[in-house]
């Protein structure tokens with residue numbers, strides 16, 4: 001992927017964080033939309049006592065959500081924006097946060113689950129390729145499952161700063177390249193784009209997909 005493009009995205013998130021700090025605006029998503037995604041993502045399995053990698057953790061909001069829901073788990077959050085990671089370390093000293101770029105340097109460990117929330121929403125040239133590369137990397141690190149979400153193309157309203165993906169293509173990519181054990185649900189009727197959330201216009205909500213490594217295991221994923 002084009003590293004310059006990715007660096008622009010990182011710089012943009014850094015700027016937002018400098019401007020908004022500990023607020024949803026820093027990660028460009030409403031609190032409601034964020035929690036909606038978290039709630040769907042954790043349906044991937046019982047994360048209690050599991051090792052969980054939160055890839056693109058932003059300002060660390062997933063961590064308290066996970067602790068509240070599962071009590072005990074072994075959480076690692078990584079992000080490209082060092083300022084966010086420093087913030088996360090101070091705010092949640094019991095959790096592990098790393099300023100880490102998987103593309104530049106592999107992590108010498110694996111996780112039960114890898115979670116990627118809202119990372120693919122950012123519109124940039126080559127966002128499809130970025131998604132494919134990041135999913136490929138992420139899948140390498142999970143022993144049980146990978147959960148992620150994205151905005152599907154099947155919406156009736158789009159915003160230029162958001163990236164949208166054809167869910168059929170995402171599914172096909174996952175099946176052909178990662179695992180056949182993938183389910184996508186595409187049924188939510190949630191207006192998840194923040195600027196639309198007040199006017200009740202209907203767009204299909206965040207796509208969300210769970211990939212599993214569990215042999216013979218039943219699992220479900222959702223997209224909407």
Ligand SMILES: C[S@@+](CC[C@H](N)C(=O)[O-])C[C@H]1O[C@@H](n2cnc3c(N)ncnc32)[C@H](O)[C@@H]1O
Pocket residue numbers: 010013027028029034055056057058059060061062078079080081084100101102116117118119121134
């Ligand atoms: C929209 S924010 C979402 C943050 C968090 N997941 C949440 O839901 O609140 C996306 C974050 O992903 C990070 N990010 C994007 N690509 C990344 C990558 N390859 N590795 C680590 N972090 C990444 C960005 O720096 C940004 O902080």
